[in-house]
Amino acid sequence: MASLREFDYGTLKRENGRTVREFRITAGTTDIALNSAVSFNTWNFNGRVPGPTLRVTQGDRVRVLFWNNGGHSHSMHFHGIHSAAMDGVKPVRHSTATVYEFDAEPYGVHLYHCHVEPVTRHIGKGLYGMFIIDPPEGRPPADEMVLTMGAYDVDEDHKNEFYAFNGLPHYYMRQPIPIQQNQLIRLYLLNMIELDPVATFHIHANLFQVYRTGRTLIPSEETDVITMGTAERHILEFTYRSPGKYMFHPHQDWIAEAGCMGQFEVLPV
Missing domain, CATH: 2.60.40.420 (Cupredoxins -  blue copper proteins)
Structure with missing residues (x-):
């Protein structure tokens, strides 16, 4: 039940007076049991489906160190606002790496997923996760x-x-x-x-x-x-x-x- 209340805030750094949150994400494969008789070979981020819930605050600099160990080309496409260069549409080949870096905006509940075609298959195999950007003033305790x-x-x-x-x-x-x-x-x-x-x-x-x-x-x-x-x-x-x-x-x-x-x-x- 860990994924239910588990939030990954990344490694906190200060660079040029700014808050940077650095995440390490690896694409891979894992078999999971769907019931006592059926197993399924997932494609996943950091060995889990869904991937880790990444959490930052609006205005943070987000840096994602992405390593593809999944046997197929994969990528990480983030919802939100960023430049075309950081849009995560370009496939990352097996056994290669890339870095996604952008400012966290706007606040809200977003997501990330593989954008390699056929996208339906890559998402259906498990390559997705939640990306939360908190408002600067936060929300009430809950x-x-x-x-x-x-x-x-x-x-x-x-x-x-x-x-x-x-x-x-x-x-x-x-x-x-x-x-x-x-x-x-x-x-x-x-x-x-x-x-x-x-x-x-x-x-x-x-x-x-x-x-x-x-x-x-x-x-x-x-x-x-x-x-x-x-x-x-x-x-x-x-x-x-x-x-x-x-x-x-x-x-x-x-x-x-x-x-x-x-x-x-x-x-x-």
Whole structure:
């Protein structure tokens, strides 16, 4: 469950009076078990699917030292604002390296992914992750966590057979996410499901406030279901008043029942 509340702030440096955050990212391959009978060979960043959640503050200088050890050409394309030279579209060949460097802007919830064609295949194999740029003034204290929706086309028929939050189907049903009663939860949510045009996200017995793309400090709406296309992402905030277990899942039932389903376990204070 480490990826849920784990944020990679990089190596902090000061250069010419500026804050620089340096990250080391390696593309590779790893086999993961989707269930007791099915394994899947992932292409990934730093040995995990999704890749590490990179986190900086608006105005930081971001430096990514990228090494491709994945057996195929890969790259890292960041969403946000940067120059064409740093856009991560150019393939990086196996056993070679490159450096991506840019200023972190604007604040919000962004992402990174491989942009080598066919992009659907590279993302579907696991080459994606979240990139958070915090506003300079920060946000109020909260229990912060990351949920990334993904999918697996195990037989390469251009249809997904398994779905997951944070890489592993059904994981948060078997191991519910513990949260405290009356604690403000700040959920960074990203949809990286390929081959399905949209997915919703729903929590049981509650409503959440929506900060679309994390680009505001004031919520734009309150609801209990949000619809997201591939690569769409938001911040959701909510509080549970009563102890117990509460499900969360897409309301496309075939996606939920094929692995993209979990529970919050609200613990009494």
